[in-house]
Amino acid sequence: MTGIEIRNLAKHWGDIRAVDDVSFDVPQGSLTVLLGPSGCGKSTLLRMIAGLEDVSSGQVHINGQDVTHKDAAKRGVSMVFQSYALFPHLNVRENILFGLKVRKVEQAVRDKRLQEAARMVGLEELLDRKPANLSGGQRQRVALARTIVADQPVCLMDEPLSNLDAKLRAEMRDEIHILQRKLKLTMVYVTHDQTEAMSLADQVVLLKDGRVEQIGKPSELYETPSTTFSARFLGMPPMNVLRIDQIKDRGALNGAIPSGSPGWQLGVRPENISIADKGLSVKISAVDYMGAETVLRLRHGKQNLMARIDGRTNAVPGETLHITWNADDIHLFDEEGIRRGGIDAKPSASA
Amino acid sequence: MHPSRNLMRHVHGWLLLTPAAILLVAFTHYPTIKTIIDSLFSKGTVIRPSRFVGLANYESMYADPIFWKVLYNNLWFALGTIPTSIILAISMALLVNRAMPGRSFVRMAYFTPTILPMIAVANIWLFFYSPDIGLIDQISSWFGISGHNWLGDPKTVLPAIIIMTVWKEAGFFMIFYLAALQHVPPELREAARLEGASRWYFFRRVLFPLLMPTTLFVLINAVLNSFKLVDHLFVLTKGGPDNASNLLLYYIFESAFSYFDTNYAATLTVVLLALLAIMALVQFFLLDRRIHYR
Numbered sequence: 001m002t003g004i005e006i007r008n009l010a011k012h013w014g015d016i017r018a019v020d021d022v023s024f025d026v027p028q029g030s031l032t033v034l035l036g037p038s039g040c041g042k043s044t045l046l047r048m049i050a051g052l053e054d055v056s057s058g059q060v061h062i063n064g065q066d067v068t069h070k071d072a073a074k075r076g077v078s079m080v081f082q083s084y085a086l087f088p089h090l091n092v093r094e095n096i097l098f099g100l101k102v103r104k105v106e107q108a109v110r111d112k113r114l115q116e117a118a119r120m121v122g123l124e125e126l127l128d129r130k131p132a133n134l135s136g137g138q139r140q141r142v143a144l145a146r147t148i149v150a151d152q153p154v155c156l157m158d159e160p161l162s163n164l165d166a167k168l169r170a171e172m173r174d175e176i177h178i179l180q181r182k183l184k185l186t187m188v189y190v191t192h193d194q195t196e197a198m199s200l201a202d203q204v205v206l207l208k209d210g211r212v213e214q215i216g217k218p219s220e221l222y223e224t225p226s227t228t229f230s231a232r233f234l235g236m237p238p239m240n241v242l243r244i245d246q247i248k249d250r251g252a253l254n255g256a257i258p259s260g261s262p263g264w265q266l267g268v269r270p271e272n273i274s275i276a277d278k279g280l281s282v283k284i285s286a287v288d289y290m291g292a293e294t295v296l297r298l299r300h301g302k303q304n305l306m307a308r309i310d311g312r313t314n315a316v317p318g319e320t321l322h323i324t325w326n327a328d329d330i331h332l333f334d335e336e337g338i339r340r341g342g343i344d345a346k347p348s349a350s351a
Numbered sequence: 352m353h354p355s356r357n358l359m360r361h362v363h364g365w366l367l368l369t370p371a372a373i374l375l376v377a378f379t380h381y382p383t384i385k386t387i388i389d390s391l392f393s394k395g396t397v398i399r400p401s402r403f404v405g406l407a408n409y410e411s412m413y414a415d416p417i418f419w420k421v422l423y424n425n426l427w428f429a430l431g432t433i434p435t436s437i438i439l440a441i442s443m444a445l446l447v448n449r450a451m452p453g454r455s456f457v458r459m460a461y462f463t464p465t466i467l468p469m470i471a472v473a474n475i476w477l478f479f480y481s482p483d484i485g486l487i488d489q490i491s492s493w494f495g496i497s498g499h500n501w502l503g504d505p506k507t508v509l510p511a512i513i514i515m516t517v518w519k520e521a522g523f524f525m526i527f528y529l530a531a532l533q534h535v536p537p538e539l540r541e542a543a544r545l546e547g548a549s550r551w552y553f554f555r556r557v558l559f560p561l562l563m564p565t566t567l568f569v570l571i572n573a574v575l576n577s578f579k580l581v582d583h584l585f586v587l588t589k590g591g592p593d594n595a596s597n598l599l600l601y602y603i604f605e606s607a608f609s610y611f612d613t614n615y616a617a618t619l620t621v622v623l624l625a626l627l628a629i630m631a632l633v634q635f636f637l638l639d640r641r642i643h644y645r
Contacts, residue, residue, distance in 0.1 A: 085542035
């Protein structure tokens with residue numbers, strides 16, 4: 001059964017196409033991440049699903065119902081805002097109960113749901129505090145509790161963790177994930193952080209300039225990026241994408257390079273690169289030691305590469321090395337940046 | 352710490368305070384105390400110099416029907432101007448705090464009465480209210496309603512001045528509300544909208560409580576203004592007819608500079624100061640506790 005269906009959704013402001021012909025499905029009880037750089041239209045898309053933004057064309061279906069022009073309050077969605085949108089003059093209890101009071105839910109039901117939600121997110125001791133006296137993580141929990149008591153089948157999250165520090169972010173990410181599975185929420189989660197996308201998503205919708213770049217499981221996006229944009233967006237450090245025609249030593253590329261294809265590009269993930277006696281000759285421009293691994297920044301001609309090596313290395317900047325990789329680890333993209341081959345080659349653009 | 356270093360610190364401190372202290376003492380503390388002392392002395396003439404009379408001035412004030420009249424007028428004036436201008440100010444601020452064509456023009460139009468000099472404002476309204484030739488009477492004559500001496504009739508003179516004051520103050524207060532509204536994050540409205548809160552519910556439960564600091568500030572200003580009004584009365588009515596539009600401060604002015612009874616004027620001033628102090632304290636202590644400050 002389908003939780004949310006997005007059909008050819010678009011949003012125009014004059015000539016600007018913030019969201020352009022986007023379609024995807026979110027299966028019920030699953031978590032879809034809208035991923036993309038800032039300005040790619042992911043927040044606008046989410047706000048259109050919520051009903052906070054008018055739709056220029058296309059449809060939104062929630063639980064089999066066309067809600068494209070339905071009032072936001074009647075769509076059966078709850079939302080967590082980037083700024084949490086807590087009411088500063090109300091205490092935690094009143095903030096959590098705000099929606100239930102608007103909907104005139106009975107006092108007994110309200111109290112029961114408040115207790116449940118507060119217990120789930122660990123706010124029992126803080127119910128009388130005002131938002132100003134809470135830490136960032138606690139405010140985030142209030143926003144989550146508000147979503148829990150709303151008891152709506154669909155939950156939308158707009159970069160909910162971007163105001164938290166790194167440690168708290170990982171913690172809250174896990175909590176959101178546990179909550180989503182426990183309450184079997186159909187969730188759409190907007191982020192520009194690929195770590196969040198990879199760890200949370202059942203499905204990732206990668207957006208670029210208002211259009212869908214690729215849709216799939218995190219592993220699909222990582223293993224078979226359909227474009228050079230996907231290839232470079234996911235992965236830390238990102239995939240190396242080399243212009244083949246600028247490399248003289250074709251033999252060093254260790255792959256079946258189709259002949260007569262100017263402008264084609266070869267992609268290889270930094271972790272698949274190893275240092276060898278022969279192969280592509282590169283010069284080290286920097287060595288970033290990260291503890292468990294070392295990232296080498298390399299240069300071949302005018303092109304930059306990165307290689308990730310376990311542990312430590314004795315290599316120093318300025319040194320010349322030879323690198324190589326397995327023929328299986330190669331991704332090929334044509335002059336338009338569309339995937340044309342490589343491991344688990346599939347027809348281009350699964351969207 | 353070394354004693355002379357400590358002394359120098361005190362000297363520095365006092366030197367920094369002195370300019371402000373001089374101004375405060377010269378224009379606030381000294382006049383207040385002098386007023387209180389003056390109110391305890393009789394009116395001095397060439398033959399009979401001023402002498403200490405204790406509370407005699409207060410006794411004659413208590414027996415003065417005009418004093419009670421102006422106090423009563425002032426009460427009605429405050430009740431007539433303050434709530435109306437605050438409600439209008441909030442409404443206008445909500446109206447111009449959204450995207451609409453000609454927004455800055457409307458904002459400016461609301462604020463214009465505040466920019467105009469008070470005497471000019473009063474002259475404009477004098478023309479509006481003039482019997483027969485005034486704007487109001489000319490318009491009403493089209494509908495066959497005969498002229499009325501708005502400022503000459505004791506029944507209509509105070510309402511006429513109240514309307515003019517509301518017109519003048521609402522735009523000024525709107526600016527404060529507009530500034531406060533622009534600090535309310537738009538997500539709050541969206542979060543409420545997703546829960547199904549109506550505009551009125553959102554205003555009552557969220558927006559108005561968040562505007563309370565502004566309302567307190569505006570309220571104090573409005574109360575002060577309602578007791579400070581004097582320049583409009585000069586131009587429009589001189590407090591008449593039969594003190595029907597006379598207010599406390601104008602009566603003080605009359606006592607001091609028309610009847611040259613400065614000691615009685617001082618007595619009235621003490622009452623005015625006491626009233627203002629009591630109201631400011633009430634506002635701070637009763638309202639302040641219920642207000643959420645960000």
